[in-house]
Amino acid sequence: xxxxxxxxGALGVVLRGLVLLLAVGLVAGAGWYVLxxxxxxxxxxxxxxxxxVVTASSFSTVVSxxxxxxxxxKDCIQLDITTADGRPAAGQLAQVNADxxxxxxxxxxTVAAPGLLAPTGKDSPAPTLATSPxxxxxxxATAARIKGGQEGGWLALAELLDxxxxxxRLVVRDPSLSGDGLxxxxxxxxxxxxxxxxxxxxxxxxxxxxxxxxxTHDLAATPDEPGEVGLVPEYxxxxxxxxxxxxxxxxxADHTALMRYTWLPTAAAARDPKRVAALRRLxxxxxxxxxxxxxxxxxxxxxxxxxxxFEGGSALPEPTAPPFDVLGAHHVQxxxxxxxxxxxxxxxxxxxxxxxxxxxxxxxxxxxxxxAPIDVLKAGCRVVGDLMPVGSGLGLWEISPGQPGGYxxxxxxxxxxxxxxxxxxxxxxxxxxxxxxxGLLDTIVAAYQSVRDDWxxxxxxxxxxxxxxxxxxxxxxxxxxxxxxKLKGLQDPQRPVTISVVVLGKKDAADRLKAAxxxxxxxxxxxxxxxDVQAAFIHVVAGGLHE
Numbered sequence: 001x002x003x004x005x006x007x008x009g010a011l012g013v014v015l016r017g018l019v020l021l022l023a024v025g026l027v028a029g030a031g032w033y034v035l036x037x038x039x040x041x042x043x044x045x046x047x048x049x050x051x052x053v054v055t056a057s058s059f060s061t062v063v064s065x066x067x068x069x070x071x072x073x074k075d076c077i078q079l080d081i082t083t084a085d086g087r088p089a090a091g092q093l094a095q096v097n098a099d100x101x102x103x104x105x106x107x108x109x110t111v112a113a114p115g116l117l118a119p120t121g122k123d124s125p126a127p128t129l130a131t132s133p134x135x136x137x138x139x140x141a142t143a144a145r146i147k148g149g150q151e152g153g154w155l156a157l158a159e160l161l162d163x164x165x166x167x168x169r170l171v172v173r174d175p176s177l178s179g180d181g182l183x184x185x186x187x188x189x190x191x192x193x194x195x196x197x198x199x200x201x202x203x204x205x206x207x208x209x210x211x212x213x214x215x216t217h218d219l220a221a222t223p224d225e226p227g228e229v230g231l232v233p234e235y236x237x238x239x240x241x242x243x244x245x246x247x248x249x250x251x252x253a254d255h256t257a258l259m260r261y262t263w264l265p266t267a268a269a270a271r272d273p274k275r276v277a278a279l280r281r282l283x284x285x286x287x288x289x290x291x292x293x294x295x296x297x298x299x300x301x302x303x304x305x306x307x308x309x310f311e312g313g314s315a316l317p318e319p320t321a322p323p324f325d326v327l328g329a330h331h332v333q334x335x336x337x338x339x340x341x342x343x344x345x346x347x348x349x350x351x352x353x354x355x356x357x358x359x360x361x362x363x364x365x366x367x368x369x370x371x372a373p374i375d376v377l378k379a380g381c382r383v384v385g386d387l388m389p390v391g392s393g394l395g396l397w398e399i400s401p402g403q404p405g406g407y408x409x410x411x412x413x414x415x416x417x418x419x420x421x422x423x424x425x426x427x428x429x430x431x432x433x434x435x436x437x438x439g440l441l442d443t444i445v446a447a448y449q450s451v452r453d454d455w456x457x458x459x460x461x462x463x464x465x466x467x468x469x470x471x472x473x474x475x476x477x478x479x480x481x482x483x484x485x486k487l488k489g490l491q492d493p494q495r496p497v498t499i500s501v502v503v504l505g506k507k508d509a510a511d512r513l514k515a516a517x518x519x520x521x522x523x524x525x526x527x528x529x530x531x532d533v534q535a536a537f538i539h540v541v542a543g544g545l546h547e
Contacts, residue, residue, distance in 0.1 A: 047071060047078040049278045054082045054092050056104035056179065057218075058235055058298060059130070059261050063102065065294035066285040077278050086177035087111055099269040100279055102129065104179030106262040107186070110329035118270035127263040129286050130300040133319045134184050134257040135237060136250040137230040138223055142168060143248035146229070153254030153321065154191035157229060161188065161208045170212040171221040171230040175335045179259045180221065181214075184231035185335050186327045187257035193331070199525075199535035205338040206538065214339065223247070233259055234307070234316065235299030241312030251319040258323040261300065337541050344541050346460040347393035349413055350384065351447045352377055354504075355436040355470030371529060373468050373504045374433055380466060380502075380533030381428045385421060387537060392416045393456060396427050397447060399439045399467070405446055406439025413454060436470040441483040448487055448497055455495040460541060462498040466533070469509040480516045487520055502527045502536050 055063045060083045067079035084092045085104070090111045093101055101117070103109075106126060109117055120126045136146065136157060145168070149156025160168040170188070173181035188208055193201035213228070215221045220240070223230040237249075263283060269275040285291055295301075296308040307313055327335075336343040354377050371379075381396070388394055395413030399406060410427040414420045447463045455461050473479065487499070499522040503510035507526040514524035525536045 047076040049076075049274070050078045050080050051099045051275070051278055051282055052080045052082070052096050053100055053102065053282075054084055054089055054096065054098045055102040056085050056089070056261070057083050058104055058132075059102055059300070061298055062130070062286075062291060062294045062300070065291045066282060066288075069285050069288050069290055070282060073281075077281060079282070086174070086179075086182070088177070093117075093266060097268075098266055099275055100266065100282070101264040102261060103264070104132075104259055104261055105183050105326070106260045106264075107182060107327035107332050108179065109262070109264055110327075110332050112264075115267055118265045118267045120264075127283065128260045128303075129263055130261040130295050130298075130302055131305065132233040132235045132259045132261075132300050133251060133323075134180070134187065134231055134233050134259065135316060136252065137232050137237070137247050138228065138250070139226045139246075140248045142227055142229060143250055146250060147253075152250070153252040154187050154257065155195060155254055158188045158191050158204050158208070161211055162204055164207070164211060167227045168211070169228050170208060171215065171223050171228050172212060173215045173219075173221045173231075175339050177216070180231075180233050180236070182327070182332065182335060183233075183257055183259050184221070185339070186331060187231070187252075187255070187324055189334060190324050190327070190331065191255065198539060199532060202334060202338075202535040202538040203531050205334060206534070209338055231257070234301070237316065238299040238308060238310035238313050241310065241315055249316050251317045252321055254321055256319040256321045256323040258319075260326065334538065337538055341387075341389035344387050344538075345389050345392050345458075346462055346541060347413070347451060347454065347456045348384075348388060348462050348464055349395045349397065349447050349451050350381060350464045350466065351397040351399060351407065351443050352381065352431060353399035353440050353443070353465070353467035353469075354431065354433050355468060374431065376504055376527065376530055376533065377466050377468075378428050378431055379530040380527070381431070382425060383530060383534045384464065384537045385424050385428070387534070387541075388416055390417055390421075392459065393454070394420065394424055395450075396424060397443065398431060399443050400434060401437025401439045401471075403439075405442060407443040407446065413450070436472075438471060438473070440465075440467055440469070440471065440473045441476075441479055444499070444501075445483055445486045445490070448499060449490050451497045452490060452492060452495050455492075455497070460498065461496065462500060462541075464537065465499070465501040466504065467501065468504045469506055469513075472509075474503075474509040474512040474516075477516075480513070484516060484520065491520075498523070500524075500536065502533055504528075 053063055060081065063079065063081055070077040082092055082096050089103060090108065093112060093116055145160060146152060146156050149159055160166045161170055172184045175181035175185045189201045189205045192204040220232050220236040221230045222232060265279055269279060292302055299308050299310065301307060354374050385394065393413050394416045396411040397407045398410050400408045411424055444465060451461050451463055499517065499520060501513055501522065501524045503513065503526050505528060510524055510526040517524055527533050527536060
């Protein structure tokens with residue numbers, strides 16, 4: 001939701017009440033709207049400077065309070081405020097020519113257009129104006145299961161969600177539309193990432209989504225049934241504490257999930273000395289008494305990290321664990337790629353290379369019950385196909401020594417719909433092993449050129465290679481080097497194509513190809529099972545090639 005106003009006295013009072021209503025779910029809406037207000041009696045044009053501010057709905061009353069204090073100054077400043085949440089807020093920055101963005105978490109900076117925000121770093125970190133910890137809200141029995149798990153925190157919750165048979169389900173706001181949802185969903189993924197790594201985190205988020213109720217309107221993500229765990233920020237819980245006495249609240253003993261309301265000036269404003277001076281005055285105003293009171297009234301914690309004094313608030317445990325780090329760009333995209341199929345939209349060409357026993361059986365000496373590589377390959381292709389949304393481009397090639405070019409096109413690249421998806425599945429089911437032979441390296445080059453020539457500017461463009469490297473192409477340094485040079489010659493900065501290679505069962509081969517393809521920014525990984533193939537695909541569509 002977005003809304004637009006000029007800071008004024010009466011409107012601030014109205015909006016303070018509206019924020020609390022939104023928090024308990026009494027007001028719901030969609031889209032965005034514009035409100036204009038000019039303080040009575042001043043004609044709306046007496047202040048020499050107007051700053052354009054984009055901020056989250058849960059912080060709008062605070063910014064309005066800051067606007068009132070600045071307008072009362074002798075050399076007054078007027079604020080032109082646009083309220084917008086989540087990813088849509090980033091689009092509002094350029095549309096309203098914003099001077100500063102104050103989103104409900106610092107991680108939103110990663111979705112802004114490149115160069116739009118003023119740079120930050122260790123020497124100039126973005127100031128945090130307020131915070132709100134996120135609590136797990138559930139019934140007493142489910143809370144006991146979480147407290148009895150891994151350190152009684154976010155990792156324990158993630159493990160219960162991963163075990164679908166546990167009966168534990170998640171409730172979260174849409175991560176693309178609010179910091180409530182992004183930080184909450186991100187916390188589940190981060191807990192797994194910190195312990196087991198990126199691939200495990202990708203899989204955990206995808207499993208979590210299957211047992212999640214996502215709230216898409218302006219409602220708090222409170223649980224409705226036993227077994228549900230709602231992830232709700234403190235600012236939304238405080239106004240309703242006396243209405244929910246039977247719930248149990250957990251802060252997380254391993255980490256604290258923390259929303260950070262962050263000061264993010266735009267690059268254009270940072271280049272204008274006059275606007276820099278005005279922004280400094282606005283930033284300083286958040287330390288004034290009226291503005292600090294507005295932070296408290298909104299249910300947020302100020303710089304002292306003290307819980308606002310709401311009736312019933314003592315029922316919430318005080319978070320004591322260290323907070324998760326702010327989600328980085330790749331971590332944010334992992335969440336988006338999980339929740340929104342449109343973030344997985346792409347022009348994808350899959351090329352498979354599998355040698356081995358003619359019947360596809362596991363090699364001699366394999367552990368009992370271990371999937372045959374051909375079965376991992378087929379299932380991996382089906383998983384990737386299922387993750388691609390309708391409207392994507394999808395093709396399937398099979399490396400086949402002896403064929404012209406070393407491959408055959410089982411399914412030419414085509415727009416994905418129900419018919420082409422069924423054709424893709426049939427083609428995958430026909431995949432068989434072949435005798436070891438050359439073809440892998442030439443096929444990578446041909447596939448790259450095919451995707452480059454059929455490049456789409458509205459989606460990612462990718463070559464996805466699945467191979468067992470039975471021909472030991474990775475060990476042929478001269479041939480691999482020649483392939484890399486050919487690919488360099490085909491690169492077009494205006495039509496970038498990602499190369500992703502998953503080597504089935506052979507880490508040494510994956511390591512060799514990873515080193516050789518590094519100059520091309522390619523992603524190379526090793527896979528032992530279908531989950532590894534799925535994790536590799538999600539990692540790449542989320543935009544992380546080198547992590």
